[in-house]
Amino acid sequence: MFQFKWLWHNLIGDRTRYIFALCLSVVGSSLTIINPYIGQRIVDLFIAGDDAARYLTDERALLIGLCLGMIGFSLLRTSLAYCTTLLYERASQNMLYRIRIYLYNKIQGQDMRYYDRNRTGDLMTKMTGDLEMVRHSLAWIVKTIIESLTVFIAAVAYFFYIDAELTWWLLILSPPIGIVAFIFARRVRPMYVDLRERLSQLNTTTQENIAGNRVVKAFAREEFEINKFTEKSVNYSKANKKAALVWLDYFPYLEIFSQGFSVILMLAGGLFVMNERITFGEFSAFSALVWGLSNPMRSIGIIINDIQRFFASLTKIIEVYYAHPEIVNEHNATVKRRYNGRIQFEHVSFKYDSVTVLEDINFTIEPGETIAIMGATGSGKTTLINLIPRFYDITRGRVLVDGKDVRKLELDELRGNIGIATQDVLLFSDTIDGNIAYNNPDMPEEDVHKFAELAAAQDFIRKMPEGYNTVVGERGVGLSGGQKQRIALARALAVQPPILILDDTTSAVDLETEEHIQKSLRELDFPCTKIIIAQRVSTTAQADRILILDNGRVIEEGTHAELLAKRGYYYDVFMLQIEGIGRGAVAHGQK
Numbered sequence: 001m002f003q004f005k006w007l008w009h010n011l012i013g014d015r016t017r018y019i020f021a022l023c024l025s026v027v028g029s030s031l032t033i034i035n036p037y038i039g040q041r042i043v044d045l046f047i048a049g050d051d052a053a054r055y056l057t058d059e060r061a062l063l064i065g066l067c068l069g070m071i072g073f074s075l076l077r078t079s080l081a082y083c084t085t086l087l088y089e090r091a092s093q094n095m096l097y098r099i100r101i102y103l104y105n106k107i108q109g110q111d112m113r114y115y116d117r118n119r120t121g122d123l124m125t126k127m128t129g130d131l132e133m134v135r136h137s138l139a140w141i142v143k144t145i146i147e148s149l150t151v152f153i154a155a156v157a158y159f160f161y162i163d164a165e166l167t168w169w170l171l172i173l174s175p176p177i178g179i180v181a182f183i184f185a186r187r188v189r190p191m192y193v194d195l196r197e198r199l200s201q202l203n204t205t206t207q208e209n210i211a212g213n214r215v216v217k218a219f220a221r222e223e224f225e226i227n228k229f230t231e232k233s234v235n236y237s238k239a240n241k242k243a244a245l246v247w248l249d250y251f252p253y254l255e256i257f258s259q260g261f262s263v264i265l266m267l268a269g270g271l272f273v274m275n276e277r278i279t280f281g282e283f284s285a286f287s288a289l290v291w292g293l294s295n296p297m298r299s300i301g302i303i304i305n306d307i308q309r310f311f312a313s314l315t316k317i318i319e320v321y322y323a324h325p326e327i328v329n330e331h332n333a334t335v336k337r338r339y340n341g342r343i344q345f346e347h348v349s350f351k352y353d354s355v356t357v358l359e360d361i362n363f364t365i366e367p368g369e370t371i372a373i374m375g376a377t378g379s380g381k382t383t384l385i386n387l388i389p390r391f392y393d394i395t396r397g398r399v400l401v402d403g404k405d406v407r408k409l410e411l412d413e414l415r416g417n418i419g420i421a422t423q424d425v426l427l428f429s430d431t432i433d434g435n436i437a438y439n440n441p442d443m444p445e446e447d448v449h450k451f452a453e454l455a456a457a458q459d460f461i462r463k464m465p466e467g468y469n470t471v472v473g474e475r476g477v478g479l480s481g482g483q484k485q486r487i488a489l490a491r492a493l494a495v496q497p498p499i500l501i502l503d504d505t506t507s508a509v510d511l512e513t514e515e516h517i518q519k520s521l522r523e524l525d526f527p528c529t530k531i532i533i534a535q536r537v538s539t540t541a542q543a544d545r546i547l548i549l550d551n552g553r554v555i556e557e558g559t560h561a562e563l564l565a566k567r568g569y570y571y572d573v574f575m576l577q578i579e580g581i582g583r584g585a586v587a588h589g590q591k
């Protein structure tokens, strides 16, 4: 079966340990028949035998030996159980560790489309609960099944050795128990698949809610969110109860069958003793071992439940394990060249699934040029810049960097040549210094300060309680929108990239600060092609060229003055914003 092959493959490095644990399980469980056997000898020789009185006086040493044997075997079994559990735990924990690292790498290697399609909460469930379930199966379920089976087989073999007919009488109960267990397993399986999905929904809601707590509070939607969470929680709880209660439909039958072993033993076994077909000692061995037949039947429900959970979880893990990104970063770039920063879009079209977002885009940006991109919201600006570092592959046409199709470039090298400040600023819960030097943790302090200064972040950072060592909260909590944008800009500048992409990076800063940033960008001490997405004319006015996007197409292209003269979209935006820009920009535009 594929799932078991997969587990076996992932046990590499611990296979010997695991097989050894399985062998110890078999040996330890087989030993369960020894004490009933010794008990049988004691009863037959020293209690119920014809010569019991003589044996008690003459063979006392044998009796003491048998009693000590019983204690010795109990101790041996306990020690074996201890070692076995230790081996199972170590093998399964090691496997869990390896798979977790592998899955984490796998998730890291996925492309943007993967993250578009998969919910964070679901991925978190796979990395935690599902993995733990698989480990538990390997350490506990397999152990329980092997031990139950061994005890069952050893007991049956021993029973056959004593009396085959009485054993057949007992085994009469096995087929109906097997049928009940099979029906139960079939009914409960889809329930665990559903249960797993509901757990994932619950985790997704929790994750979204915690991450979006500010929005929730801002809209005073706590009650709504609590109700939403409660609904998911109730759903999960109901599914859990439903799956657990199904067992109750089958439990009475299995319990009755399990009790049936003792009843049959009493009736048939008692009759056999009276007919002197078996001895008292043999009857006592049957009594002592009959649990070996009934116990597995009793625990069959728990085992089946766990097996179904295991399959539901394993299926989810395997989805991640074998997920293939369409865009693969081979991390092969040994020597990372520095690009000149020439960017060309040739008849580029792009679709998210079936929706066309960019249509026949053509433009060239020469090294060192500054290009501004403007357009209505949803016109495709972010999508367009996402194609340069190859976050997505285009549907038609070519995107070239330094004359080479980005699909032919080493991704590490390509992305290493691009500094990006994304629209949705994400800072890590680290110091400000650590966030700015994200690309190069060994960056000297003066350089961190220099890039903060270029991004107009120096002043506010210095005023913070611990300056550059101030730890910012998760995703930059504790900073204003404009402050976060400036740290993100400093982080992008710190790469000193030949291509700098700024997606609405100064939208939340005041005009004076923006002026400072623009001056810094003009005076960078390294060659750099800049692509700046902006809505403010004050930002775009100083670019070498401006592209206007509308509905995925470039509708205007030119300098600030050329576009004003055209009296199109750009001119309209300019007129709308003119009051906020000031005389300088107006004069510049009318030159």
Ligand SMILES: Nc1ncnc2c1ncn2[C@@H]1O[C@H](COP(=O)(O)OP(=O)(O)OP(=O)(O)O)[C@@H](O)[C@H]1O
Pocket (backbone or CB within 6 Å): 116, 352, 357, 375, 376, 377, 378, 379, 380, 381, 382, 383, 384, 423
């Ligand atoms: N990951 C995605 N999956 C599917 N559709 C997407 C995705 N990202 C964006 N879109 C769609 O593509 C279109 C262009 O989005 P894009 O983010 O590029 O616009 P934009 O011009 O940058 O907008 P804004 O100025 O609001 O940031 C929109 O209609 C959007 O709904």
